[in-house]
Amino acid sequence: MSDAPLKLLIVDDEAPARRRLRELLDDCASALPLVVVGEAASGREALGLLGSTPADLVLSDIHMPDMDGIELARHLLKLSLPPVLIFTTAYHEHAIAAFEVHAVDYLVKPVRVQRLLTALQKVPRLKPLSGAKLDKLPAAARRFLSVTERSRVVLVPIEDVIYLKAELKYITIRTAEREYLLEESLTKLEEEFGQRFVRVHRNCLVAREAIRGFERHVSAEGDAHWEVLLRGINEALPVSRRQQFIVREIGREDAG
């Protein structure tokens, strides 16, 4: 382990910041064998790269377009061998306060070479950030859901999701094209994405934007129930008795 060079991935949306970090890593190379396996301009790009090029350590900025550093950390956990992640940040009051509290590693930009070297030497002893720890960091809702398929992380943009349905062990993500299996809790997803989805049933969240309308069905025994009709796919989902009020609520929004 100790003689194999440390494999690094640099993630930052600003090209000068990536270049600076590379220069500093070159300076460290004499003290510690390392190799930069790639550079990415966003969390999303980093995940794409890591699919084909594994790394031991990801040095990632926090504030980035497309996918920020904290969301990247969440998706990294879906990899079979998640790399260690150290955040680099110029200035983020809130994030840094939370990092201090929860002992999350970070480097402040401009980074000093000595600080960087110390951090690199610590890497073999570090573990990837746990999901529990990440939950405690202040973060916006994710822009993607991620699932593991054939040991790769597949990203599903949240705006493509039509519904989320809890089955026995998994949650089914339905998009216009296909289904994915997700290992998360429906309640937590509902909390995270709040207004985007509406609960139509104990086990099902539907994207508000995907609701085309509601239809009333009467069974042979005379029981009536509502079904929600969806945009983009030819499926209907039952609305539970407890959630029936949403039929009127959403119908009114459409009228208004």
Added chain:
Amino acid sequence: MRTTVNQKPLPLQLPELRNLGTVLRILVAVNAFALLAVLAREQRWSAVPSAWLETAALLEPHLLLNLLLLYMLAPWLERLPYRIGVLCILTLVAVVTLTLNATFTKLGLDPFASDPPRHLAFALLSAGVLLFYFHLRAKALSPAISEARLQALQARIRPHFLFNSINAVLSLMRREPRRAETALEDLADLFRVLMRDNRQLAPLADEVELCRQYLDLEKLRLGERLVVEWHTENMPRDAMVPPLVLQPLLENAVYHGIEPSSAPGVIAINIFLRRGEVHAILRNPYQAAGNHHAGNKMAMDNIRERLALHFDAEASLESKMNRESYEVHIRMPYRPAVVAQSEHV
């Protein structure tokens, strides 16, 4: 006027007699005085409206003539020492009142039996009370002006920008030392303006130059993602404006419009003179996803406050959100720099 160590309290000054805000305040106040007088005089409530109308009919020619003369004499009056200025205004009011009174009586237009001493007393008292009010108002606002200077410093420049820029300059040090030099000089200029006394107005051309330097620094770190379009062909370079009236808005535009997207975005800046007013319109892309508004409002409130302190009702700041772009529109009166002042700049 633009020395940086001027920490003395602002000197006593007459109100800006050509300012719309001042004129409106005088009009409202004098008519309110008339209402008070009528209320005190009339026995019955029902008689008040018609009595007030009659009084106003007599009052308005006096008031408007006074305002017109003050407007014409304003540049001269405002240059006088405060006490002499006050004396001149009171004399003017007395002369106008007596002259108009005599004219109306001669023409037989005066509905009341003319009573010059009473009218003179009302006119002088009104003028005195108003001058006292404007004096108090200036006093109340002058700490606000020095406060605004502090706020201008605190609300400006996100630390995020400073540290990212220093990091970008560091990245140039080894390979492009000359570009690094320019960037550091820009940074120094930016902070020189941020840290000086920003109570006095400064030429628009200076503010625009500062904005260019700021955007150059942002371009250094954001590269192709930041596209800037300047439209300043009809810009009055000598217009005096509050310092840092545009730069913080550009900082918002970069932070909210450019940074959240990996695709290139355009910031358009359009500055022009129209009908004696300076207009500045800034437009940037609006990113619905992942936006953070907290800092935005603070900068806007700060600028709005400083515009009000300097120009009262004659300046405005409006913002509007379109589907994909965000636009800020600033309107200020055109006040060209006085040559004598800019000589020692």
